Amino acid sequence: MDKLVVTGGQPLTGSLTVGGSKNTALPLMAASLLADGTTTLTNIPALRDVYTFSNVLRVSGASVSFDESAHQLTVDAGRIDHPEAPYDLVKKMRASFYMLGALIGRCGEARVSLPGGCAWGPRPVDLHLEGMKAFGASIELDQGYVVADAPGGRLDGGTFRMEPSSVGATINLLLGAVTARGGSRIENAAQEPDVVAFGEALRQMGAQIDGLGTRTIEIQGVEALEPITVRNTPDRIEMGTFMVAALLAGEPGVPFQVKNGHHPHLGAAFKKHLADTGAEIAYNDDVVTLTPPEQIRPVSIATATYPGFPTDLQAQWGVLMATADGTARITDTIYDDRFKHIPELQRMGLDAQVSGATATIHGPTDFQAATVMSTDLRASVSLVLAGMIAEGTTEVLRVYHLDRGYEALEQKLQNAGIDIRREQYDEFAEPEEVAERTA
Ligand SMILES: CC(=O)N[C@H]1[C@@H](OP(=O)(O)OP(=O)(O)OC[C@H]2O[C@@H](n3ccc(=O)[nH]c3=O)[C@H](O)[C@@H]2O)O[C@H](CO)[C@@H](O)[C@@H]1O
Numbered sequence: 001m002d003k004l005v006v007t008g009g010q011p012l013t014g015s016l017t018v019g020g021s022k023n024t025a026l027p028l029m030a031a032s033l034l035a036d037g038t039t040t041l042t043n044i045p046a047l048r049d050v051y052t053f054s055n056v057l058r059v060s061g062a063s064v065s066f067d068e069s070a071h072q073l074t075v076d077a078g079r080i081d082h083p084e085a086p087y088d089l090v091k092k093m094r095a096s097f098y099m100l101g102a103l104i105g106r107c108g109e110a111r112v113s114l115p116g117g118c119a120w121g122p123r124p125v126d127l128h129l130e131g132m133k134a135f136g137a138s139i140e141l142d143q144g145y146v147v148a149d150a151p152g153g154r155l156d157g158g159t160f161r162m163e164p165s166s167v168g169a170t171i172n173l174l175l176g177a178v179t180a181r182g183g184s185r186i187e188n189a190a191q192e193p194d195v196v197a198f199g200e201a202l203r204q205m206g207a208q209i210d211g212l213g214t215r216t217i218e219i220q221g222v223e224a225l226e227p228i229t230v231r232n233t234p235d236r237i238e239m240g241t242f243m244v245a246a247l248l249a250g251e252p253g254v255p256f257q258v259k260n261g262h263h264p265h266l267g268a269a270f271k272k273h274l275a276d277t278g279a280e281i282a283y284n285d286d287v288v289t290l291t292p293p294e295q296i297r298p299v300s301i302a303t304a305t306y307p308g309f310p311t312d313l314q315a316q317w318g319v320l321m322a323t324a325d326g327t328a329r330i331t332d333t334i335y336d337d338r339f340k341h342i343p344e345l346q347r348m349g350l351d352a353q354v355s356g357a358t359a360t361i362h363g364p365t366d367f368q369a370a371t372v373m374s375t376d377l378r379a380s381v382s383l384v385l386a387g388m389i390a391e392g393t394t395e396v397l398r399v400y401h402l403d404r405g406y407e408a409l410e411q412k413l414q415n416a417g418i419d420i421r422r423e424q425y426d427e428f429a430e431p432e433e434v435a436e437r438t439a
Protein backbone atom coordinates (compact mmCIF):
# COMPACT_ATOMS: atom_id res chain seq x y z
CA MET A 1 0.00 0.00 0.00
CA ASP A 2 1.08 3.61 -0.47
CA LYS A 3 1.46 6.34 2.12
CA LEU A 4 2.30 10.02 1.80
CA VAL A 5 5.11 11.32 3.99
CA VAL A 6 4.95 15.07 4.48
CA THR A 7 7.28 17.25 6.53
CA GLY A 8 5.61 20.45 7.61
CA GLY A 9 6.90 23.98 7.68
CA GLN A 10 7.78 24.60 4.01
CA PRO A 11 5.64 27.39 2.54
CA LEU A 12 3.54 26.77 -0.54
CA THR A 13 4.94 29.00 -3.26
CA GLY A 14 4.24 29.80 -6.91
CA SER A 15 1.18 28.03 -8.26
CA LEU A 16 -0.86 24.84 -8.47
CA THR A 17 -2.65 23.65 -11.61
CA VAL A 18 -6.11 22.12 -11.60
CA GLY A 19 -6.88 19.02 -13.69
CA GLY A 20 -10.11 17.67 -15.18
CA SER A 21 -13.13 17.04 -12.98
CA LYS A 22 -13.56 13.55 -11.57
CA ASN A 23 -17.25 14.04 -10.89
CA THR A 24 -17.94 15.17 -14.47
CA ALA A 25 -15.61 12.64 -16.12
CA LEU A 26 -17.48 9.67 -14.63
CA PRO A 27 -20.97 10.57 -15.93
CA LEU A 28 -19.43 11.52 -19.30
CA MET A 29 -17.93 8.04 -19.46
CA ALA A 30 -21.36 6.56 -18.65
CA ALA A 31 -22.95 8.73 -21.36
CA SER A 32 -20.56 7.31 -23.95
CA LEU A 33 -22.39 3.97 -23.69
CA LEU A 34 -25.53 5.57 -25.13
CA ALA A 35 -24.00 6.06 -28.58
CA ASP A 36 -23.22 3.28 -31.06
CA GLY A 37 -19.68 4.37 -31.98
CA THR A 38 -16.56 5.96 -30.53
CA THR A 39 -16.83 8.85 -28.08
CA THR A 40 -13.70 10.85 -27.25
CA LEU A 41 -13.35 12.60 -23.91
CA THR A 42 -10.53 15.07 -23.32
CA ASN A 43 -9.16 16.63 -20.11
CA ILE A 44 -9.81 13.34 -18.29
CA PRO A 45 -7.73 13.06 -15.11
CA ALA A 46 -5.58 9.96 -14.51
CA LEU A 47 -7.38 8.90 -11.35
CA ARG A 48 -8.16 5.58 -9.74
CA ASP A 49 -11.90 6.18 -10.26
CA VAL A 50 -11.37 6.67 -13.99
CA TYR A 51 -9.49 3.34 -14.21
CA THR A 52 -12.20 1.61 -12.18
CA PHE A 53 -14.98 3.00 -14.34
CA SER A 54 -13.09 2.08 -17.51
CA ASN A 55 -13.18 -1.52 -16.30
CA VAL A 56 -16.88 -1.23 -15.52
CA LEU A 57 -17.49 -0.09 -19.11
CA ARG A 58 -15.32 -2.92 -20.48
CA VAL A 59 -17.43 -5.54 -18.68
CA SER A 60 -20.48 -4.31 -20.60
CA GLY A 61 -18.65 -4.85 -23.91
CA ALA A 62 -17.18 -1.38 -24.53
CA SER A 63 -13.61 -0.98 -25.64
CA VAL A 64 -11.86 1.75 -23.64
CA SER A 65 -8.43 3.27 -24.18
CA PHE A 66 -6.84 5.99 -22.11
CA ASP A 67 -3.87 8.09 -23.15
CA GLU A 68 -2.91 9.30 -19.68
CA SER A 69 -0.32 11.83 -20.73
CA ALA A 70 -2.74 13.41 -23.22
CA HIS A 71 -5.61 13.01 -20.71
CA GLN A 72 -7.72 11.61 -23.54
CA LEU A 73 -10.08 8.69 -23.14
CA THR A 74 -11.94 6.97 -25.97
CA VAL A 75 -14.87 4.64 -25.56
CA ASP A 76 -15.98 2.46 -28.44
CA ALA A 77 -19.51 1.45 -27.50
CA GLY A 78 -20.28 -0.27 -30.80
CA ARG A 79 -20.98 -3.56 -29.08
CA ILE A 80 -22.68 -3.46 -25.67
CA ASP A 81 -23.70 -7.06 -25.15
CA HIS A 82 -23.43 -7.65 -21.41
CA PRO A 83 -25.66 -5.22 -19.49
CA GLU A 84 -24.14 -5.92 -16.09
CA ALA A 85 -21.98 -4.09 -13.53
CA PRO A 86 -20.44 -6.62 -11.11
CA TYR A 87 -20.03 -6.20 -7.37
CA ASP A 88 -16.23 -6.44 -7.46
CA LEU A 89 -16.08 -3.17 -9.41
CA VAL A 90 -19.13 -1.36 -8.05
CA LYS A 91 -17.90 -1.85 -4.46
CA LYS A 92 -14.79 0.20 -5.31
CA MET A 93 -16.68 3.24 -6.47
CA ARG A 94 -20.21 4.37 -5.93
CA ALA A 95 -20.45 6.19 -9.29
CA SER A 96 -20.38 2.75 -10.99
CA PHE A 97 -24.08 2.81 -10.19
CA TYR A 98 -24.46 5.19 -13.18
CA MET A 99 -24.44 1.94 -15.17
CA LEU A 100 -28.07 1.49 -14.13
CA GLY A 101 -29.18 4.47 -16.21
CA ALA A 102 -26.60 3.98 -18.96
CA LEU A 103 -27.51 0.32 -19.57
CA ILE A 104 -31.25 0.94 -19.42
CA GLY A 105 -30.78 3.87 -21.80
CA ARG A 106 -28.75 1.77 -24.24
CA CYS A 107 -30.03 -1.79 -23.82
CA GLY A 108 -33.36 -1.43 -22.01
CA GLU A 109 -32.11 -3.69 -19.23
CA ALA A 110 -29.47 -3.71 -16.51
CA ARG A 111 -28.14 -5.89 -13.73
CA VAL A 112 -26.09 -3.66 -11.45
CA SER A 113 -24.67 -4.45 -8.04
CA LEU A 114 -25.94 -2.26 -5.22
CA PRO A 115 -23.10 -0.03 -4.00
CA GLY A 116 -21.87 -1.04 -0.58
CA GLY A 117 -21.87 1.05 2.56
CA CYS A 118 -19.53 4.00 2.30
CA ALA A 119 -16.62 5.20 4.32
CA TRP A 120 -18.50 7.88 6.24
CA GLY A 121 -22.02 6.47 6.65
CA PRO A 122 -25.14 5.47 4.78
CA ARG A 123 -25.56 6.63 1.17
CA PRO A 124 -28.85 5.19 -0.07
CA VAL A 125 -29.89 4.75 -3.72
CA ASP A 126 -33.65 4.71 -3.15
CA LEU A 127 -34.17 7.82 -5.33
CA HIS A 128 -32.36 6.19 -8.27
CA LEU A 129 -34.64 3.16 -8.03
CA GLU A 130 -37.90 5.02 -7.37
CA GLY A 131 -37.12 7.41 -10.23
CA MET A 132 -36.48 4.56 -12.65
CA LYS A 133 -39.79 2.97 -11.60
CA ALA A 134 -41.59 6.29 -12.14
CA PHE A 135 -40.14 6.35 -15.66
CA GLY A 136 -41.51 2.85 -16.38
CA ALA A 137 -38.77 0.38 -15.39
CA SER A 138 -39.46 -2.77 -13.42
CA ILE A 139 -36.96 -3.10 -10.60
CA GLU A 140 -36.18 -6.21 -8.61
CA LEU A 141 -33.45 -7.06 -6.16
CA ASP A 142 -31.56 -10.31 -6.66
CA GLN A 143 -28.67 -11.35 -4.41
CA GLY A 144 -27.33 -7.82 -3.94
CA TYR A 145 -28.01 -6.77 -7.52
CA VAL A 146 -30.61 -4.40 -8.93
CA VAL A 147 -32.26 -6.04 -11.93
CA ALA A 148 -33.98 -3.43 -14.07
CA ASP A 149 -36.01 -3.87 -17.19
CA ALA A 150 -37.69 -1.37 -19.51
CA PRO A 151 -40.61 -3.11 -21.22
CA GLY A 152 -40.05 -3.20 -24.97
CA GLY A 153 -36.44 -2.07 -24.57
CA ARG A 154 -37.10 1.60 -23.74
CA LEU A 155 -38.44 3.49 -20.74
CA ASP A 156 -41.85 5.16 -21.15
CA GLY A 157 -40.82 8.37 -19.37
CA GLY A 158 -42.71 10.03 -16.53
CA THR A 159 -42.39 12.54 -13.71
CA PHE A 160 -40.27 12.11 -10.60
CA ARG A 161 -39.68 14.50 -7.72
CA MET A 162 -36.57 13.78 -5.69
CA GLU A 163 -36.30 14.67 -2.03
CA PRO A 164 -33.56 15.47 -1.19
CA SER A 165 -32.03 16.65 -4.43
CA SER A 166 -29.46 14.09 -5.58
CA VAL A 167 -26.56 14.48 -8.02
CA GLY A 168 -26.27 10.76 -8.73
CA ALA A 169 -30.01 10.12 -9.10
CA THR A 170 -30.36 13.10 -11.48
CA ILE A 171 -27.52 11.67 -13.60
CA ASN A 172 -28.96 8.15 -13.60
CA LEU A 173 -32.43 9.35 -14.52
CA LEU A 174 -31.08 11.51 -17.33
CA LEU A 175 -29.13 8.55 -18.70
CA GLY A 176 -32.29 6.45 -18.78
CA ALA A 177 -34.73 9.14 -19.94
CA VAL A 178 -32.86 10.52 -22.95
CA THR A 179 -33.80 7.47 -25.04
CA ALA A 180 -37.26 6.94 -23.53
CA ARG A 181 -40.32 6.59 -25.77
CA GLY A 182 -41.94 9.65 -24.20
CA GLY A 183 -41.16 12.75 -22.18
CA SER A 184 -39.82 12.90 -18.61
CA ARG A 185 -39.61 15.51 -15.90
CA ILE A 186 -37.18 15.52 -12.95
CA GLU A 187 -38.27 17.84 -10.15
CA ASN A 188 -35.90 19.14 -7.48
CA ALA A 189 -33.11 18.04 -9.82
CA ALA A 190 -29.45 18.62 -8.97
CA GLN A 191 -28.03 21.92 -10.26
CA GLU A 192 -24.37 21.06 -9.66
CA PRO A 193 -21.99 22.12 -12.47
CA ASP A 194 -21.05 18.44 -12.95
CA VAL A 195 -24.67 17.63 -13.82
CA VAL A 196 -24.96 20.63 -16.14
CA ALA A 197 -21.75 19.77 -18.04
CA PHE A 198 -22.87 16.15 -18.36
CA GLY A 199 -26.35 17.22 -19.53
CA GLU A 200 -24.83 19.56 -22.11
CA ALA A 201 -22.75 16.67 -23.47
CA LEU A 202 -25.93 14.58 -23.77
CA ARG A 203 -27.50 17.45 -25.74
CA GLN A 204 -24.44 17.51 -28.00
CA MET A 205 -25.08 13.78 -28.56
CA GLY A 206 -28.60 14.59 -29.74
CA ALA A 207 -30.61 14.38 -26.52
CA GLN A 208 -33.49 16.80 -26.02
CA ILE A 209 -33.13 18.31 -22.56
CA ASP A 210 -34.42 21.60 -21.13
CA GLY A 211 -33.82 23.18 -17.73
CA LEU A 212 -30.24 22.13 -17.02
CA GLY A 213 -28.93 24.16 -14.10
CA THR A 214 -32.45 24.70 -12.74
CA ARG A 215 -34.50 22.59 -10.31
CA THR A 216 -36.75 21.20 -13.07
CA ILE A 217 -35.28 19.25 -15.96
CA GLU A 218 -37.47 18.13 -18.85
CA ILE A 219 -36.41 15.49 -21.32
CA GLN A 220 -38.02 14.41 -24.57
CA GLY A 221 -36.76 10.94 -25.45
CA VAL A 222 -35.06 10.29 -28.80
CA GLU A 223 -34.43 6.99 -30.57
CA ALA A 224 -30.62 7.01 -30.29
CA LEU A 225 -27.68 9.28 -29.50
CA GLU A 226 -24.59 10.03 -31.59
CA PRO A 227 -20.96 9.66 -30.46
CA ILE A 228 -19.14 12.96 -29.84
CA THR A 229 -15.83 14.51 -28.85
CA VAL A 230 -16.15 16.57 -25.71
CA ARG A 231 -13.83 18.35 -23.29
CA ASN A 232 -14.29 17.67 -19.58
CA THR A 233 -14.58 20.67 -17.23
CA PRO A 234 -11.90 21.58 -14.62
CA ASP A 235 -12.25 19.94 -11.20
CA ARG A 236 -13.96 22.43 -8.89
CA ILE A 237 -13.18 20.41 -5.76
CA GLU A 238 -9.48 20.13 -6.59
CA MET A 239 -9.56 23.88 -7.27
CA GLY A 240 -11.21 24.62 -3.91
CA THR A 241 -8.75 22.29 -2.16
CA PHE A 242 -5.81 24.18 -3.70
CA MET A 243 -7.33 27.52 -2.71
CA VAL A 244 -7.62 26.35 0.90
CA ALA A 245 -4.04 25.03 0.72
CA ALA A 246 -2.85 28.45 -0.46
CA LEU A 247 -4.32 30.21 2.59
CA LEU A 248 -3.17 27.50 4.94
CA ALA A 249 0.42 27.03 3.81
CA GLY A 250 1.16 30.07 1.66
CA GLU A 251 3.24 32.95 3.00
CA PRO A 252 1.19 35.82 4.46
CA GLY A 253 1.24 38.79 2.11
CA VAL A 254 2.72 36.77 -0.78
CA PRO A 255 0.39 36.04 -3.75
CA PHE A 256 -0.13 32.42 -4.81
CA GLN A 257 -1.88 31.30 -7.99
CA VAL A 258 -4.31 28.48 -8.68
CA LYS A 259 -4.41 27.94 -12.44
CA ASN A 260 -6.70 26.25 -15.00
CA GLY A 261 -9.81 26.19 -12.81
CA HIS A 262 -13.25 27.56 -13.65
CA HIS A 263 -14.11 29.74 -10.67
CA PRO A 264 -17.90 30.12 -11.27
CA HIS A 265 -18.13 26.36 -10.55
CA LEU A 266 -16.97 26.95 -6.98
CA GLY A 267 -20.38 28.44 -6.16
CA ALA A 268 -21.06 31.73 -4.41
CA ALA A 269 -20.90 30.42 -0.83
CA PHE A 270 -17.36 29.04 -0.95
CA LYS A 271 -16.05 32.22 -2.58
CA LYS A 272 -17.75 34.46 -0.04
CA HIS A 273 -16.57 32.45 2.97
CA LEU A 274 -13.02 32.31 1.64
CA ALA A 275 -12.98 36.11 1.34
CA ASP A 276 -14.41 36.37 4.89
CA THR A 277 -11.23 34.73 6.25
CA GLY A 278 -9.38 37.98 5.48
CA ALA A 279 -7.60 36.66 2.38
CA GLU A 280 -7.19 38.82 -0.68
CA ILE A 281 -8.53 36.94 -3.70
CA ALA A 282 -8.55 38.02 -7.34
CA TYR A 283 -10.40 36.02 -10.00
CA ASN A 284 -9.11 36.50 -13.53
CA ASP A 285 -10.37 34.07 -16.19
CA ASP A 286 -8.82 30.72 -15.29
CA VAL A 287 -6.32 32.06 -12.75
CA VAL A 288 -7.12 32.81 -9.12
CA THR A 289 -4.57 34.79 -7.13
CA LEU A 290 -4.78 34.39 -3.36
CA THR A 291 -2.82 36.40 -0.83
CA PRO A 292 -3.01 34.88 2.66
CA PRO A 293 -3.57 37.26 5.58
CA GLU A 294 -1.28 37.37 8.65
CA GLN A 295 -4.06 35.68 10.61
CA ILE A 296 -7.03 33.67 9.27
CA ARG A 297 -10.36 34.78 10.74
CA PRO A 298 -12.81 32.07 11.90
CA VAL A 299 -15.70 31.56 9.46
CA SER A 300 -18.53 29.12 10.15
CA ILE A 301 -20.06 27.30 7.19
CA ALA A 302 -22.97 24.98 6.42
CA THR A 303 -22.79 22.75 3.37
CA ALA A 304 -25.63 22.88 0.85
CA THR A 305 -26.39 21.94 -2.72
CA TYR A 306 -24.89 24.16 -5.44
CA PRO A 307 -24.31 27.11 -5.30
CA GLY A 308 -24.01 26.41 -1.56
CA PHE A 309 -20.79 25.38 0.19
CA PRO A 310 -19.78 21.94 -1.24
CA THR A 311 -19.74 19.05 1.21
CA ASP A 312 -16.64 17.84 -0.67
CA LEU A 313 -14.72 20.87 0.67
CA GLN A 314 -15.80 20.84 4.32
CA ALA A 315 -13.00 18.57 5.61
CA GLN A 316 -10.41 20.88 4.03
CA TRP A 317 -12.23 23.89 5.51
CA GLY A 318 -11.94 22.29 8.94
CA VAL A 319 -8.14 22.30 8.69
CA LEU A 320 -8.13 25.94 7.59
CA MET A 321 -10.36 26.87 10.52
CA ALA A 322 -7.99 25.10 12.90
CA THR A 323 -5.51 27.88 12.09
CA ALA A 324 -8.01 30.70 12.73
CA ASP A 325 -7.93 32.84 15.86
CA GLY A 326 -11.26 31.72 17.31
CA THR A 327 -14.07 29.20 16.99
CA ALA A 328 -15.79 28.13 13.77
CA ARG A 329 -18.62 25.66 13.26
CA ILE A 330 -18.87 23.34 10.28
CA THR A 331 -22.33 21.89 9.65
CA ASP A 332 -22.84 19.29 6.95
CA THR A 333 -26.46 19.37 5.84
CA ILE A 334 -25.84 16.88 3.00
CA TYR A 335 -24.18 14.11 5.01
CA ASP A 336 -24.65 14.37 8.77
CA ASP A 337 -21.83 11.94 9.57
CA ARG A 338 -18.97 13.12 7.34
CA PHE A 339 -16.47 13.81 10.11
CA LYS A 340 -14.27 10.70 10.16
CA HIS A 341 -11.22 12.93 9.63
CA ILE A 342 -11.76 14.78 12.91
CA PRO A 343 -10.43 12.04 15.25
CA GLU A 344 -7.35 11.69 13.01
CA LEU A 345 -6.79 15.46 13.06
CA GLN A 346 -7.23 15.38 16.85
CA ARG A 347 -4.25 13.03 16.94
CA MET A 348 -2.32 15.93 15.38
CA GLY A 349 -3.54 18.40 17.99
CA LEU A 350 -6.89 19.61 16.63
CA ASP A 351 -9.20 21.02 19.31
CA ALA A 352 -12.68 20.11 18.10
CA GLN A 353 -15.97 18.53 19.11
CA VAL A 354 -18.49 16.84 16.88
CA SER A 355 -22.13 16.98 17.85
CA GLY A 356 -24.69 15.68 15.38
CA ALA A 357 -23.99 17.19 11.98
CA THR A 358 -21.76 19.96 13.36
CA ALA A 359 -18.05 20.04 14.12
CA THR A 360 -16.91 22.93 16.31
CA ILE A 361 -13.29 23.83 15.67
CA HIS A 362 -11.31 25.92 18.16
CA GLY A 363 -8.27 27.63 16.67
CA PRO A 364 -5.52 28.43 16.50
CA THR A 365 -3.86 25.01 16.53
CA ASP A 366 -0.15 24.23 16.35
CA PHE A 367 -0.43 20.93 14.50
CA GLN A 368 2.05 18.22 15.53
CA ALA A 369 3.08 15.49 13.10
CA ALA A 370 1.62 12.01 13.59
CA THR A 371 0.89 8.83 11.67
CA VAL A 372 -2.71 9.12 10.56
CA MET A 373 -5.17 7.03 8.58
CA SER A 374 -7.17 8.10 5.53
CA THR A 375 -10.81 7.11 5.82
CA ASP A 376 -12.20 8.59 2.62
CA LEU A 377 -11.19 10.81 -0.27
CA ARG A 378 -11.64 14.31 1.13
CA ALA A 379 -10.69 13.21 4.65
CA SER A 380 -7.36 12.03 3.29
CA VAL A 381 -6.53 15.33 1.61
CA SER A 382 -7.39 17.17 4.83
CA LEU A 383 -4.73 15.08 6.60
CA VAL A 384 -2.15 16.02 3.95
CA LEU A 385 -3.08 19.70 4.40
CA ALA A 386 -2.59 19.45 8.16
CA GLY A 387 0.72 17.66 7.60
CA MET A 388 1.93 20.56 5.44
CA ILE A 389 1.74 22.94 8.41
CA ALA A 390 2.52 20.50 11.24
CA GLU A 391 5.75 20.43 13.16
CA GLY A 392 7.60 17.27 12.12
CA THR A 393 6.95 14.49 9.62
CA THR A 394 3.41 13.19 9.17
CA GLU A 395 2.62 9.88 7.52
CA VAL A 396 -0.78 9.61 5.86
CA LEU A 397 -1.68 5.95 5.42
CA ARG A 398 -4.13 4.35 2.97
CA VAL A 399 -3.76 7.04 0.31
CA TYR A 400 -5.67 4.87 -2.15
CA HIS A 401 -8.63 6.95 -1.02
CA LEU A 402 -6.84 10.14 -2.07
CA ASP A 403 -5.79 8.59 -5.39
CA ARG A 404 -9.47 8.27 -6.30
CA GLY A 405 -9.71 12.03 -6.72
CA TYR A 406 -6.34 13.85 -6.82
CA GLU A 407 -4.01 13.26 -9.74
CA ALA A 408 -0.28 13.29 -8.84
CA LEU A 409 -0.95 15.37 -5.73
CA GLU A 410 2.50 14.84 -4.29
CA GLN A 411 4.19 15.95 -7.54
CA LYS A 412 2.03 19.07 -7.74
CA LEU A 413 2.78 19.96 -4.11
CA GLN A 414 6.51 19.21 -4.48
CA ASN A 415 6.64 21.62 -7.44
CA ALA A 416 5.05 24.25 -5.19
CA GLY A 417 7.69 23.83 -2.47
CA ILE A 418 6.16 21.23 -0.15
CA ASP A 419 8.33 18.46 1.31
CA ILE A 420 6.19 15.44 0.44
CA ARG A 421 6.89 12.01 -0.99
CA ARG A 422 5.10 8.73 -1.64
CA GLU A 423 6.33 5.51 -0.06
CA GLN A 424 5.10 1.96 0.04
CA TYR A 425 4.37 0.13 3.25
CA ASP A 426 3.00 -3.16 4.44
CA GLU A 427 -0.10 -2.50 6.47
CA PHE A 428 0.07 -5.97 8.01
CA ALA A 429 3.76 -5.95 8.87
CA GLU A 430 4.59 -6.65 12.49
CA PRO A 431 5.25 -3.35 14.29
CA GLU A 432 8.96 -2.72 15.02
CA GLU A 433 8.21 -2.63 18.76
CA VAL A 434 6.95 -6.24 18.66
CA ALA A 435 10.00 -7.38 16.72
CA GLU A 436 12.31 -5.69 19.25
CA ARG A 437 10.56 -7.28 22.22
CA THR A 438 10.54 -10.76 20.71
CA ALA A 439 14.08 -10.72 19.24
C1 LIG B 1 -19.29 10.84 -7.97
C2 LIG B 1 -19.92 12.06 -7.42
O1 LIG B 1 -20.31 12.95 -8.17
N1 LIG B 1 -20.05 12.13 -6.10
C3 LIG B 1 -20.61 13.32 -5.50
C4 LIG B 1 -22.12 13.16 -5.45
O2 LIG B 1 -22.40 11.98 -4.73
P1 LIG B 1 -23.87 11.38 -4.78
O3 LIG B 1 -24.43 11.56 -6.14
O4 LIG B 1 -23.77 10.02 -4.23
O5 LIG B 1 -24.62 12.31 -3.76
P2 LIG B 1 -26.14 12.76 -3.77
O6 LIG B 1 -26.25 14.10 -4.38
O7 LIG B 1 -26.94 11.65 -4.37
O8 LIG B 1 -26.49 12.85 -2.22
C5 LIG B 1 -27.16 13.97 -1.69
C6 LIG B 1 -28.03 13.55 -0.54
O9 LIG B 1 -29.08 12.74 -1.04
C7 LIG B 1 -29.19 11.56 -0.29
N2 LIG B 1 -29.70 10.50 -1.19
C8 LIG B 1 -29.09 10.30 -2.38
C9 LIG B 1 -29.53 9.33 -3.25
C10 LIG B 1 -30.64 8.54 -2.87
O10 LIG B 1 -31.08 7.66 -3.61
N3 LIG B 1 -31.23 8.78 -1.68
C11 LIG B 1 -30.79 9.74 -0.82
O11 LIG B 1 -31.35 9.94 0.26
C12 LIG B 1 -27.78 11.30 0.20
O12 LIG B 1 -27.76 10.44 1.30
C13 LIG B 1 -27.32 12.70 0.52
O13 LIG B 1 -27.78 13.09 1.78
O14 LIG B 1 -22.68 14.30 -4.80
C14 LIG B 1 -22.26 14.46 -3.43
C15 LIG B 1 -23.00 15.65 -2.86
O15 LIG B 1 -22.63 16.81 -3.52
C16 LIG B 1 -20.75 14.60 -3.36
O16 LIG B 1 -20.35 14.58 -2.01
C17 LIG B 1 -20.04 13.49 -4.11
O17 LIG B 1 -18.67 13.79 -4.24
Ligand SMILES: C=C(OP(=O)(O)O)C(=O)O
Binds near residue numbers: 093094312378
Ligand atom coordinates in the same frame (compact mmCIF):
# COMPACT_ATOMS: atom_id res chain seq x y z
C1 LIG C 1 -17.33 11.59 -2.11
C2 LIG C 1 -16.81 11.74 -3.28
O1 LIG C 1 -16.94 10.85 -4.31
P1 LIG C 1 -17.93 9.57 -4.31
O2 LIG C 1 -19.33 10.11 -4.33
O3 LIG C 1 -17.59 8.87 -5.57
O4 LIG C 1 -17.66 8.75 -3.08
C3 LIG C 1 -15.98 12.94 -3.57
O5 LIG C 1 -15.66 13.15 -4.75
O6 LIG C 1 -15.64 13.67 -2.62
